Amino acid sequence: MPQHSADATAETPIFRQIVDHLRDRVLNGELAAHAPLPSERSLAESFDVSRMTARRALEALDAEGLSYREDRKGRFVSPKRITYNISDMVSFAAKAQACGDTLDIELVSHGTIPADARLARALELPEATPLHRYTRLFRTDGHAAFLETEYVLASRFPDLLGHDLRQSSTRLLEQYYGISARTGDITIRMRAMQPGEASLLGLAPYHPGITLEQVIRDSDGCAFCFGSQIWRGELAEFSAQAIVGELG
Numbered sequence: 001m002p003q004h005s006a007d008a009t010a011e012t013p014i015f016r017q018i019v020d021h022l023r024d025r026v027l028n029g030e031l032a033a034h035a036p037l038p039s040e041r042s043l044a045e046s047f048d049v050s051r052m053t054a055r056r057a058l059e060a061l062d063a064e065g066l067s068y069r070e071d072r073k074g075r076f077v078s079p080k081r082i083t084y085n086i087s088d089m090v091s092f093a094a095k096a097q098a099c100g101d102t103l104d105i106e107l108v109s110h111g112t113i114p115a116d117a118r119l120a121r122a123l124e125l126p127e128a129t130p131l132h133r134y135t136r137l138f139r140t141d142g143h144a145a146f147l148e149t150e151y152v153l154a155s156r157f158p159d160l161l162g163h164d165l166r167q168s169s170t171r172l173l174e175q176y177y178g179i180s181a182r183t184g185d186i187t188i189r190m191r192a193m194q195p196g197e198a199s200l201l202g203l204a205p206y207h208p209g210i211t212l213e214q215v216i217r218d219s220d221g222c223a224f225c226f227g228s229q230i231w232r233g234e235l236a237e238f239s240a241q242a243i244v245g246e247l248g
Contacts, residue, residue, distance in 0.1 A: 018047055018057035026066050026077050033079040034143070037067055065234040070202050079143055081237040086186050086212075093138070093168040102141050105166040108200065110134035112154055112161070119151055122215050122226045130154040134165050137200050144201045146231040153224060169225070170216070179224060184214040188238060197230055210236045 012020075022038075025031045038046070043054035058075055061067045067075045093103060114128040123131075135149040150169055152160060157177055165172070170181045188210065195205040203209075209230045216225040 014047060014049055015053055015057055015060075018043060018049070018054065019060045022057065022061050023064070023066060026061075031077045033077055035077045037061070037075040037077065039074065062234070068232065068234045069204065069207075078234040079141065082140060082145060082235050083237045083239060084212075085239045085241075086184070087239070087241040093170075104139040104142070106137040106139070107165050108135040108137055108147070110161050110165065113151075115151075119226060123151070123153065123223045125153070132157060132160050134161065134169075136165065140235075143235075144232065145235050146229045147197055147200055148227060148229040150225055150227040156224060173225075179218055181216045181225075182219045183217045183221075185217070186212065186214045188212050190233075191230075193230060201230075201232055203232065208233055210238075212238070 022031075031037070037058065040051045040054040040058065043049075043057065044051045047054070058067070062069065062075070065081065066078055068078050069075050093105065111133055112130055113133050115123065115125055115131050117127055119125075119131060120127045120129065123129075130153075131151045132154050133149065133151050135147065137147050138145050152169075152173070154160075156179070157173065160173075163172055163176065173179045174181075190208055191211055192206040193201065193203060193209045197209070198205045198207050201207075201209075210233050212229045212231065214227050215223050216227065217223050
């Protein structure tokens, strides 16, 4: 990388020059998806700044969603964001697979548990009702994107855990049990990833992630599935269609 100086653009703070320089290299394709970014040390030497300033510039790129960190490996260019339109689908996997997108699903764990107070409230069931629970890791183009845990009523889907869960669960439930998803009550928020989640997603413990939780209902309005996803923030792009009513 050529030596840079603040003299040429003295009106622009050197910190911002570094951020702009890196952003331009990413957006014009000079640095492709998953390419390593310069280290703090090389940036500091190239721009003749402290390593603290270089670190702040790299963190700013993370905040813009243009880069991501992998523990002990460094920073890399983020791949294209995954668009999830929550207005017209309750299953990202079903939509992605129908469109021919490269999506790999790894089954991390599964079992049957009693519903705790939170799950019972979400699924409108008595506490301790048996639920099938399965956790899956989703990758796009080989890159870990999000982790999902779903809970379904064991009595309604008795042998579900015997099926191949490396596919869209909503399609599986429709094909084998005749239960179709009709609506989803969705909540999106940010939270820190727990160490186990972060490890599976290739991130440091307590890295900020975006969670999407939804209660899926059938055509009669009965809740039959509660799902919780945690996404790598640099990959998530949620969209929705707003329906505006009359004011009055």
